[in-house]
Amino acid sequence: MRQPVGKLLLFGATGDLAQRMLLPSLYGLHADGLLPEGLTITGTARHDHDDAGYRAFAKTALDEHLPADRQDEAAVAGFLDRLHYHAMDASQVEGFAGLAEKLGDISGGLAIFLSTAPWLFAPTIKGLESAGLAGSNVRIGLEKPLGNDLKSSREINDIVAEAFPEDRTFRIDHYLGKETVQNILALRFGNAMFEPIWNARGIDHVQITVSETVGLEGRAGYYDDVGALRDMVQNHMLQLLALIAMEPPARFDGTAIRDEKVKVLRSLRPIGPAEVQSETVIGQYRDGAVNGEIVRGYVDELEKPSTTETFVAVKAHVDSWRWQGVPFYMRTGKRLAARQSEISIQFKPVPHSIFAERGGMLQPNTLVIRLQPEEYIRLLVMAKEPGLDREGIRLREVPLDLSLTTAFASTRRRIAYERLLLDLIEGDPTLFVRRDEVEAQWAWIDGIRAGWKANDMKPKPYASGSWGPTASVALTERDGVTWNE
Template sequence: MTEAVGKLLLFGATGDLSQRMLIPSLYGLHADGLLPAGLTITGAARSEHDDAGFRDFARAALDEFLPADRHDAASIASFLDRLQYQPLDASTLDGFPALADKIGDVSGGLAIFLSTAPFLFEPTIKGLQSVGLAGDTVRIGLEKPLGHDLASSREINDAVAAAFPEDRTFRIDHYLGKETVQNILALRFGNSLFEPVWNARGIDHVQITIAETVGLEDRAGYYETAGALRDMVQNHILQLLALIAMEPPARFDGTSIRDEKVKVLRSLRRIEAAEVPHMTVTGQYGAGAVGEKIVGSYADELGRPSTTETFVAIKAHVDNWRWQGVPFYLRTGKRLAARQSEIAIQFKPVPHSIFADRGGQLQPNTLVIRLQPEEYVRLLVMAKQPGLDREGVRLREVPLNLSLDTEFAGTRRRIAYERLLLDLIEGDPTLFVRRDEVEAQWQWIDAIRAGWVANDVKPKPYPSGSWGPSAGIALTERDGVTWTE
């Protein structure tokens, strides 16, 4: 790990991500004494603020988005003292000298967090180079989206690499900052129980679901150009798949873990155009009810008809020795029946049931790793129901529960961005995404999109508040598999 930096620069400092996540996360780190003592935080955006105006903006963000128990007047005041602001139009070089003056000497290290529209990445980096803010003591964190296909992703990565070598480039996937996601590594590689059966001999199939109840909200402009496949599968879901499927790394560090993840991503079986209609399902939400709230369709919210998918389900395969023949069912969507992110790993049934003659019905064991809204790990195992068994043996599936919320009740649950911002400040790359990973993800995604175009695939309608189009259920049911819900 390299040295912690003395300065942090936030591009897009007055945006939605900054208000909801970055400012509250930085305050949380400050309040717990985790930020370097003299660290200054400079905000930059188009908005016309002075230092005092930006501090007022940050105070308002903390009032709205901090949990009540985290409000502490003295801590907030000392946190705001770290903040300063420089208005900047990043599309031209004109404003960068004033930004450099504001930040001052960067010999003690500068971390940059870039949360701007992708078309601004290249001019921003050129601007930073033009005023000496891209030298050896500077590292950069990049918030997605990093392109919309492999070609545009390479263009952005080339622009970044012209100023920042890979070891000073930190690509952010906020799912990797979630405590439960890191627990996948602890579960797999910290226990001798699972690894012997964590392969095609022991596992029947894997399901990964990221379901949202929200619709477009205020992301219409971005979402219409992205869709569910690029917005969720290309990054979050494929990163989860890589962690579940990777070989044991030699050690817990950025190189070892990312080396193993990229091997998985390169082993994903390409879905050819002829197979795309059978291996993928797309949908778009119509009107319906989520909870007790009546909601409109995607087209209503957008204000016009659209062929952008808000739901996608995919049957994927990892072609290597460990996973040969094991399907990975991936699913994500908006306006679904419940908000939940989880991974379900179904093991193979026992080779011979000794209970069948006595009426005992066995279910295969399932390991469920729930990421949100609750965080838990649940292993479903078979147990015998109490009784004298005069009418046969009665078996039932019972859960062995590890509730992370309960087990670690005394430990504060941190926002994913707290960990990622601190890792950026301290220079630990382990939970960031490397360029070769991003490109392997895009190659697989681009083949699916090309297949949709070749087959003129249009998203199937589904009512808001459901689990997506019926074809999404059929995708697994024809293999004798039911989605866990």
């Protein structure tokens, strides 16, 4: 049962994420009347603001990051009235007493959004506990990174669990807040036509691509320690794979859906030292041109030598009856040819073509779920071209499009954090990641990284503005598969 809280506490309240995403998202919820009446939002960080200073800071962030059509003077003023601020060093446990005093009475419930460096988790949790801010009516939302391998992830989760049991811990993967990602469930389980063929008998292979055109963009210190596999595959891409591959849950709730997702993640076939060279490809971008602009290579941007991968492609398998023999190809990278996130599901060809003798060429049906920059679901089907067919039947692949932007033109498109922040405030765990999911993801990723180390694999160079190393093409081509571009 959902139980909205009366107060929201934001750690890292002056950071980039707060300015670009959290404050605009909370304003959007306020402007649409979705926040509980009387909900107060208290920000905390090291910056020395008082309430008025933080409201001015938030106003500047909203001016910069809100679309013009969302700027409403009265709504902004009402939202700013909800904001309060307490300057504090979260590494010092004794400072939390002042934070508790600033928050005041939390008997109506408190939700905490924790977006801090991983090393701050332990003192922050201990500080919250010492100040009486970890009671049974307090829930906590955790922004990644939550560790950099299974061991460190378990250590962080153990620290959190000392004060917050699993049912009050909300691990955030912002991809799960995207409308199109949630539409995977609607597409699969709300339509009778897909589920009977959503298996190894009907599907040939699945591709998941998350490509970026940007480089380091000010994240050099973080990214060089992490790399593409841990930055994108471990969380976002494995969550997408789990939604595509999961069994039908009994009902739409947090327990049933996450039970089925973790079964998929535990069924991923391990990729160890013997398999990594044939089933994974890593790369690092060099100089090139992106969108007509000459850009520098990774090591030049970083200004030091590095073997961190900025591109990774993986051929994965889910060892279950439903998916036996169906490869899941995943690729992600920076400085690639286009910015896009999409899932491409290619179905098997028809068992017998009645058009072959008349010259008609068939292509297998493909379902494309595009997450960004556009949002659409496209089914590619075969149709006959108009004509008298005196020289044979001409067939052409044509798209059946569901543009979510067009179909729901009257509904405002929300950014992912709006949904996730509202769910945190209301206490709905469905779109958050459970501990056993995170640990299953890390176990699989750690196996790949151990294989790279055992084989001394180094990233292959690729030109900025390309689709990655040529070896990533070979990864699919040897199976007769071409990346969907």
